[in-house]
Amino acid sequence: MSSGMSHSASDTTVRKTSSSNGRTVAESGVQISNIWKAGDNVSQESKVQIAARALHKKYHKGSNVIPVLRGVDIEIREGEFLAIVGQSGCGKSTLLHLLGTLDRPDEGEIYLADNRIDNLSAGARDRLRNETFGLIFQFYHLLPEFAALGNVLLPLMIRHGLFGYLRQRHAFRERAKDLLDKVQLGHRLKHKPCELSGGEMQRTAIARALVNRPKVLLADEPTGNLDRAAGQEIIGILRNLNTTENLTIVMVTHDENIAQQADRTVRLVEGRIE
Amino acid sequence: MYKLILCWRYLQTRYIALASVISVTLGVATLIVVNSVMSGFTHEMQYRIHGILSDLVFDGHGLEGFSDSRWHMERIRKIVGDDLQAMTPTVHVPAMLNYRVGQRWVHRQVNFIGIDVETYAQVSDCANYLQHFQNRVKPSFQLREGGYDLHDRELGEESPYRHGMEMAGWPHRRRLAADEKAWLAAQKKNAPQLAVPQQVGRADPFSGINTPLRAAESEEGVVQKWGPVSKSQVYDKATQQETGVIIGYALAQVLGHEGDHYFLVLPGDDVKLTFPTAGTPPKAVSGSFTVVDFYQSKMSEYDSAFVFAPIAKLQEMRGMIDPTTGIANVNSIQIKLREGVNLEAVRDKLRAAFPPELYAISTWRDKQGPLLAAVQMETAILNILLFLIIAVAGFGILAIFFMIVVEKTKDIGILKSLGASGSGVMTIFLAYGLLLGSVGSGAGLVLGLLIVRNIDSVRRGVEWVSGQPVFDPSIYYFQQIPTLVDPQMIAWVIAGAMAIAVIASVLPALRAARLHPVEALRYE
DSSP: OHHHHTTHHHHHHHHHHHHHTTOOGGGGHHHHHTGGGOSSOOOTTSOEEEEEEEEEEEEEETTEEEEEEEEEEEEEETTOEEEEEOOTTSSHHHHHHHHTTSSOOSEEEEEETTEEOTTSOHHHHHHHHHHTEEEEOTTOOOOTTSOHHHHHHHHHHHHSOHHHHHHTHHHHHHHHHHHHHHTTOGGGTTOOGGGSOHHHHHHHHHHHHHTTOOSEEEEESTTTTSOHHHHHHHHHHHHHHHHHHOOEEEEEESOHHHHHTSSEEEEEETTEEO | OHHHHHHHHHHHHOHHHHHHHHHHHHHHHHHHHHHHHHHHHHHHHHHHHHHHSOSEEEEESSSSOBSOHHHHHHHHHHHHGGGEEEEEEEEEEEEEEEEEETTEEEEEEEEEEEEOHHHHHHHSOGGGGBSBHHHHHSOOSSOOSSOBOSSOTTTGGGSOOBTTTTTTTHHHHHHHHHHHHHHHHHHHHHOGGGOOOSSTTOOOTTOSOOOTTOEEEOTTSOEEEOOSOOTTSOOOTTTOOOEEEEEEHHHHEEEOTTSOEEESSOBTBEEEEEEEOSSSSOOEEEEEEEEEEEEOOSOHHHHTTEEEEEHHHHHHHHTOBOTTTOOBOBSEEEEEEOTTOOHHHHHHHHHHHSOTTTEEEEEHHHHTHHHHHHHHHHHHHHHHHHHHHHHHHHHHHHHHHHHHHHHTHHHHHHHHHTTOOHHHHHHHHHHHHHHHHHHHHHHHHHHHHHHHHTHHHHHHHHHHHHOSOSSOHHHHOOSSOOOOOOHHHHHHHHHHHHHHHHHHHHHHHHHHHHOOHHHHHHOO
16 A cells, blocks of 8 residues: 555646646546545445446356346446455456456446447447457556556557557556556566566556556456555556556455455455345 | 558467468479570570571462562562661572481481671671671672581580581582592592593583572682683682582581580581472472581571572572563562561561562561460460469468467457457458468569579589489570579569469468357357
């Protein structure tokens, strides 16, 4: 926690640097205007960021049909740090994938700030994943071909075309370096994932998720593969992001201790919100 | 951007894919070598054929030929105009070449050609193919005193030695005459009743006509004009020659056990030629001729068939001269055009002017059409076969790409979860295919050009390893394997190889593009 807090100063620096880079403040203006409302007391008035209605999802295993989600309704407000807990196999990862447009629900609707997103075209969903959502996974999912810095730059490379990227590459590199500094990996820019520890890899993954200034951070068991200390460090960073930048965070976990550190916890049992 | 970086990284780290590209490399290299050698051969062959044949051949049908070559030549000159460079009339007739080896007569079927030696040299490079250095400068039907090539002129000292050529010419003829005389003397002594001197006292066979060809070098090297000789004058083989003929090298040459060349007939020997007269029905006439030189164009088809003689002699012996007017028939007119003139256009102009039922007009390419077409077809088939090899390499790329896609399933899932589109992921693998293709064909290009450049060292290496001669210069007559690198051919080969590499990567790339991100991420 403390480690995350100590970096709040540099957060603001990043923000200033980036806005002077020609990117409009309005893009992340919601978070800034709500910055003091963040924390445990998310007011009921703050806008609903993501809403899901009656989500159903089945998986087909050969001839067997396994229903995973059976009518999930969920609302996530702006600046909220929500933890979704449940037994393994209860469908919490599936729910997160649906929210993050990685998958489509069989039934039901998903809204992002009143805009339906589950029925968008593949290209639009790709853009949403790139620009609006930041994703963090249990197994970090870094590309082994890239060093830490390259992994963080990846969403920017995907977002911008070849020439667009090359034109702004210095600014992008600065941003990626700042983010890695923020997760205390400033000294490991050139290290490949195989040369990093689990905690370092997950922090790199967080930096990568943040590099495009997402509106929502979706974390799938971010501590599931880490020891207590490293896990706590990750939660600290997330907590700090939520507090200082009013970033909406949805975290899936099976660990009650971890879940307790979120603003709100919902429990998923057999494909339904309890 | 990530696409470029990723496929560059894949290229650097996936050596197995590079292995699959080796077959592309080899295919491209072989294609370049084969095409270069084939077009080298074709080029060399065309060059040689063209050296023998004139640009255009104006043929009259049949053996009798057409009358009055001068009138025809004037007409051709008028039609062709400024494009014309030289013309010469020729007489062609199938003939039998007879010469004696030991006690036996050897008969060879030949193409007997009467030429006007001065003008014929202007329309074709035939003089270059003669074996006496003076004849190459100024061809002649006079027997030379000596100085015939002892080795192939182009191949030099390493080529097989030509046994007997050091004596060829007048020395050989003098020795023959001396032997004959000694033999006759011996015959006279041992069996006086059988001593019928065959050659002694024979009349000059061409006393009827007076041509400038009829001169011979005497023993002292002084050129004597024969002129009409009285019947009483004794024909002396040691100082006199029959009408000269130049015969194809392969008609006379045989191989010794070490690959050296031996000769059944040498310059200085007399041969007999039998050929049909021009009348109806044709009758066979025979004449004695003296071999004065060999003709070696290195096109075995010509070297084993051509016999050249003075046109006037042939016309006279065949009865082609009109006794009332003195105008002689010819079989064809050889036409040489200026450099760069479109042969086909001139040919068509001539064809329009002369009735086709009387004259056949063809370019040298028409004459050798089947041979050139055969070489072309061979090249085409080889190209198809070798492209099939590259296509096989394409399947190798396909298999390895599928492996890489499976191996990289998780990474593809990661890219998609970060917002990479399906087409973006597809581009990675297509670009990877293109990159592999260009690496493969680039290496193939370098390898192929290196082989083409050092083809003779490669040949020697192969011969050393296999212990078998791969390329025998005495068969192909080339000291070095001829090569000709055609940039357009190389461009096609490279483009083809790259296209195959890209096409092979389409399926794996599609598969990668269609991977479901969640399933890809779950993949272990």
